Amino acid sequence: MAKKKKRPASHLVMWILLTAMAVLMLLPIIMTFLYSFFPTSEIVAFLDTRGSYDETKWMEIKLSPHMVSLRQYYRILIEDGTVLRLFVNSAAYSVAILIGQAVVIPMMAYALSRFRFFARDVIFFTVLIMMLLPFQVTMVPNVLTLKKMNLMNTPWAVIFPMCFSPFYIFLLRQFMVGLPNELIEAGLIDGAGTVRCFLNVVLPVCRPVLGAAAALSFADCWNLVEQPLIYLAESPALQPLSVMFNQISESGKEIAFAGAGLYILPALFIYLFFQEDILLGIQLSELK
Amino acid sequence: MKLKQFALKGLVTLSVVVALCMFFSGTVKTITTPKIKVVTTKEGKLEQTAQLNAKLVFDESEPFRIEEAMEATVLVERVFVRPGYEVMKGDVIFSAAITDFDEKMDEIRTKYQEKMVALEDLERKNPERVTKTTRTTQFKTLVAAQDALHEADLALKVAMRRHGIDLDLVIPEGANELQELTAQAQGQSAPIEVMQAIENRYYARVQAEDAQKVFDETSRKQKYAVSEETWTYIMERDNLLEEMEALDEQRIMMELLRQNLAEVRAPRDGYITAVSVKVGENYDGKAAAFEMSAEGVAPVLRADVSEAPLVIDAGAKVTIESGYYEIETLVSATGFDENGKKYADIEVTDELIRAKGSVYNLTLADMAAEVSMRADRVTTLIPASAVRSEGENADFVYVIEQKRGSFTGDSMYVVKTPVTVLGRSDKLVSVAEEMYGARLADKEDRAISDGAAVMEYVN
Structure with missing residues (x-):
């Protein structure tokens, strides 16, 4: 009879610590879903107590409603289509940006990693600089350019700049630099051209990092706030759901949790879909 | 792999659910939300109108009696005038003969x-x-x-x-x-x-x-x-x-x-206001044979305004339809009759007399006149249909407010707001409150109440 291997006590401590951290990190998400099933009147009354704290008492935490209600979901999904419209806006921006990035970024990363041409390093350096600069710095030139192109307050004002995301260029470039030359040379020997090598040899090999980039980029796109606020200031109907969360106020709090629940779902599914790719991609691109 | 399939199924399901909800939410919201027409208040001077029936009157008249007729038996043979006729000095009023x-x-x-x-x-x-x-x-x-x-x-x-x-x-x-x-x-x-x-x-x-x-x-x-x-x-x-x-x-x-x-003739220029003598009847000279408007007094169209929906003062514009034309004149004066009822005198202009043919024609029937009163001061003007009432001096409007910056996005709801009505016309209501540019709910397709969410009519 095999003797069960005894785990060290430090593992138990680690397990407890990680579990506690996981609970702490998941608690907002759990609470969000939990509160989304509260009746609107109850959740409004509950939230109204949040602003007045009594130091002599413990703050009340509600973990269950008096009556489970789908009223919040009914409100945002059926009764009032505003949240859905913004949700679709978010989805449309995310898909459009991802498609744009899928066209631009791998090719640019491939060029910067495999080809030798004039000012290649300068361009790469520029990409690095762009990656390091915060959005607030590049915002003004972006606005001026978009105005010149008559794209302000149109969806393209959000989509175009995001298609050239320097971080993902850097991510893929770093991964592609690590690819063995023999792999591409083999393709060339077999008669493939540059484009064919890129499409049929390099991209399949880059699938993990592409998945990771897609998942991370989706998260970026899904959570856009500053860009729509600036570029779509005069077109509130075109703004994504993330902006409306940013502007949540007294009105609308009765459906805030259902809206948040709906808002989390796509990101959650995307993460689950690309979970392995994200881990592998980060490992392979030596960013860990 | 199972996780990927689960995530893929979840994404597809979510997409389908969102698509279906997009379709039904629009339908449900359209069905359940009251539709309104959005009207915007203006500023201006309220012009109120009222329809009046006016009758030609002569404010003062002078009776004419032929005293000598008391000395004889006088038989009226012909009468040449009727009330409303304009006569010149010397025009024949009637003719009579002394039977004895x-x-x-x-x-x-x-x-x-x-x-x-x-x-x-x-x-x-x-x-x-x-x-x-x-x-x-x-x-x-x-x-x-x-x-x-x-x-x-x-x-x-x-x-x-x-x-x-x-x-x-x-x-x-x-x-x-x-x-x-x-x-x-x-x-x-x-x-x-x-x-x-x-x-x-x-x-x-x-x-x-x-x-x-x-x-x-x-x-x-x-x-x-x-x-x-x-x-x-x-x-x-x-x-x-x-x-x-x-x-x-x-x-x-x-x-x-x-x-x-x-040949009994007019003693001066003026209008015949009454004729007492009749053809075939005797005239004894004890009463006036006829009456004429007082010298220098023009006829007026007098309208009872005691129940008019607006306060009418002298100077108010009056429009009288005459065939294809509209004759414009003014309210020359207002006053109270012996019963205490307020009346308004409308000036009879030459243009009006020409349009009607003669002053006599004005006496044949009451004249329909539209009187317009322009307010002295600029007030907030609201379409009449947007002003509701819960009783006397309990008027209110539904002001449209916009909900912004929340999950519900841009949505409209109405706020019941009391107003003080200063005057009304057929189309507009003047209110004392400063509400210039306010957006109001009007012509709703069903009953609305304070705080109700509303939608604007499309087309």
């Missing part, structure tokens, strides 16, 4: 003849004056000449009175009567009838004076003793002459009345 004119004149003449016979008898009883044939003949000539003079004198007096000519019939000694009276008559633009009467009277007087001279010459040759009988004679003769003069006056009056009644 001939009888009365015969009666006067008979009395006159009786007095004349009595006078002649008296003269004959005086032996000194009637014994000689020559003197008798001369006396008869003198009497005939005096009769002619008398008739001519009466005719002149009738003509003078009828035409309003005032001649001084007492001619200074030494002056030529014909020249003197002719000059006076010409000075007053006397008609030919008067001139002829002056001439006739003059020649009758010449003849009478000639006859008197002849008779006096003959008489001077006789010597009379002034006896008691002579004095009695003189007194009786004077009495008879006075009575004859009175009878003459009666004849003058009768003739004058006959001629005046044959």
Whole structure:
């Protein structure tokens, strides 16, 4: 009879610590879903107590409603289509940006990693600089350019700049630099051209990092706030759901949790879909 | 791999759910939310209108009575005017005849003849004056000449009175009567009838004076003793002459009345406001035969405004439809009638009279008039249909508010807001509150209440 291997006590401590951290990190998400099933009147009354704290008492935490209600979901999904419209806006921006990035970024990363041409390093350096600069710095030139192109307050004002995301260029470039030359040379020997090598040899090999980039980029796109606020200031109907969360106020709090629940779902599914790719991609691109 | 499939299925399911909800949410929201028309308040001076029925009236009128008609039986033969007719001085109002004119004149003449016979008898009883044939003949000539003079004198007096000519019939000694009276008559633009009467009277007087001279010459040759009988004679003769003069006056009056009644004319320019005489009926002279508007007073259209939906003051614009035209005039004055009801007088302009043909046409029926009042001050103007009421002095509107910056996005809801109504017109309501530019709910497709979510009509 095999003797069960005894785990060290430090593992138990680690397990407890990680579990506690996981609970702490998941608690907002759990609470969000939990509160989304509260009746609107109850959740409004509950939230109204949040602003007045009594130091002599413990703050009340509600973990269950008096009556489970789908009223919040009914409100945002059926009764009032505003949240859905913004949700679709978010989805449309995310898909459009991802498609744009899928066209631009791998090719640019491939060029910067495999080809030798004039000012290649300068361009790469520029990409690095762009990656390091915060959005607030590049915002003004972006606005001026978009105005010149008559794209302000149109969806393209959000989509175009995001298609050239320097971080993902850097991510893929770093991964592609690590690819063995023999792999591409083999393709060339077999008669493939540059484009064919890129499409049929390099991209399949880059699938993990592409998945990771897609998942991370989706998260970026899904959570856009500053860009729509600036570029779509005069077109509130075109703004994504993330902006409306940013502007949540007294009105609308009765459906805030259902809206948040709906808002989390796509990101959650995307993460689950690309979970392995994200881990592998980060490992392979030596960013860990 | 299972995780990827789960995530993929989750994404697909979520997409399908969102798509279905997108479809149904629009439908459900459209069905369940009241639709309204959004109207925006304005600023301006409220112009209120009211429909009135106005009737032509003459504020002041002057009655005209023919007092002389009391002396005779007067039958109205024709009436030429109706209330509302405009007449000029001298226009014939009506004509009438004295039904017993001939009888009365015969009666006067008979009395006159009786007095004349009595006078002649008296003269004959005086032996000194009637014994000689020559003197008798001369006396008869003198009497005939005096009769002619008398008739001519009466005719002149009738003509003078009828035409309003005032001649001084007492001619200074030494002056030529014909020249003197002719000059006076010409000075007053006397008609030919008067001139002829002056001439006739003059020649009758010449003849009478000639006859008197002849008779006096003959008489001077006789010597009379002034006896008691002579004095009695003189007194009786004077009495008879006075009575004859009175009878003459009666004849003058009768003739004058006959001629005046044959054509009763307007004494001045103006409008006929009432006509009492009727064709075929007698007029006794006790009451006014007709009435005319007071001198210088124009007719007005008077409308009862006691129940008008707005306060009407002088100066308010009035529109009266006339065929294809709209005549514009003004409210000239307002006042209260004997029952305490407020009325408004609308000015009757020449344009209105021309459009209607005459003032008389305005009397035929009440006139429909639209009066417009423009407020003195600028206020907030709201479409009338957007102002609701819960009773007297409990008016309110539904102000549209926008919900922004939340999950619900841009949505509209209404807020019940009380307003103080200052005035109303058919289309607009003036309110005291400063609400310029406010967006209000109007013409909702179902009942709405304070705080209700609403949607705007599409198309």
